[in-house]
Amino acid sequence: MNRLVIMTVGKTHSGKTTFAKALEKEMTNSIVIDQDNHAEFLHTYYETLVPKQGQNMIKYALTQTIVNYAVDETNCHLILCNSNRNRKGRLKLLEHYHNNGFTSILVNFDISEHVLKERVVKSQRSTTILRTVTSFKEVHARQQDETNIGEVIAPIEGEADHLFVIKNADEVKSVIREIINIAKVDVKTK
Numbered sequence: 001m002n003r004l005v006i007m008t009v010g011k012t013h014s015g016k017t018t019f020a021k022a023l024e025k026e027m028t029n030s031i032v033i034d035q036d037n038h039a040e041f042l043h044t045y046y047e048t049l050v051p052k053q054g055q056n057m058i059k060y061a062l063t064q065t066i067v068n069y070a071v072d073e074t075n076c077h078l079i080l081c082n083s084n085r086n087r088k089g090r091l092k093l094l095e096h097y098h099n100n101g102f103t104s105i106l107v108n109f110d111i112s113e114h115v116l117k118e119r120v121v122k123s124q125r126s127t128t129i130l131r132t133v134t135s136f137k138e139v140h141a142r143q144q145d146e147t148n149i150g151e152v153i154a155p156i157e158g159e160a161d162h163l164f165v166i167k168n169a170d171e172v173k174s175v176i177r178e179i180i181n182i183a184k185v186d187v188k189t190k
Contacts (some may be wrong), residue, residue: 004077004183005097009084010109011143012136013119015169019107020081023176024171027183031070038062039129041141047127053132057070071100077183078102085143094160104160105179110167116140 004025008016020032042050049058070076079189084106094104096112104149112170120136152181155163164175 003075003102004105004179005080005102006078006105006107006179007080007084007090007093007160008082008107008109009090010111011083011085012126012139013116013118013123014109014111015109015166015172016081016083016109019166019172019176020079022172023079023179026176027077027079027180028100029075030055030079030083033063033066033070033081034081035059036082040126045100045130049067066071080163083143087155089161090155091159098156103162103182105162105164105182106155106160107175107179108155108165110165111142112167115168128186 006020008020010016010169017034017036020034023180026030037058042056042059042062046058050056051058067078067080070078080093084093090106097104117140118141123136127135130136130139150160157163162179164178165170166175
């Protein structure tokens, strides 16, 4: 069976987690790997190991361990639910999955700024996963700054085997259907 790796790309509160959970429900033999869950686990049980500044290497190591297990010990489709906004890092990840025989799918959440700001203001999400800022409003502002200075570049055709762009919540169900169809076609052709 050919396996899919689906990577979400987008700013905070753009719908990545909601999409990933909905896709997991509809797609047989799939698993969501969400770094926010790993950050929350570390903050809950290993707070003293979480660095106060700099890269959160323990979170990355935990995520990598889970990913390696899923790749090597299961036949699950992977749904990588984090921002994946840096092209260089995204391409490096995609290369790893391509080398391991996965078909890659990027789902870019290109939600308008006014919708994101509204979602952030109304958010009930716990801020326990945040390390270097105290609110999702600060996260959103930082992400907007990164976009404005060109540190972040949206995915383009050719980065992955398939690219979907979601501009509003109404498009989620149709993208999920298309991804499930890709999984069905890949199973038949491989």
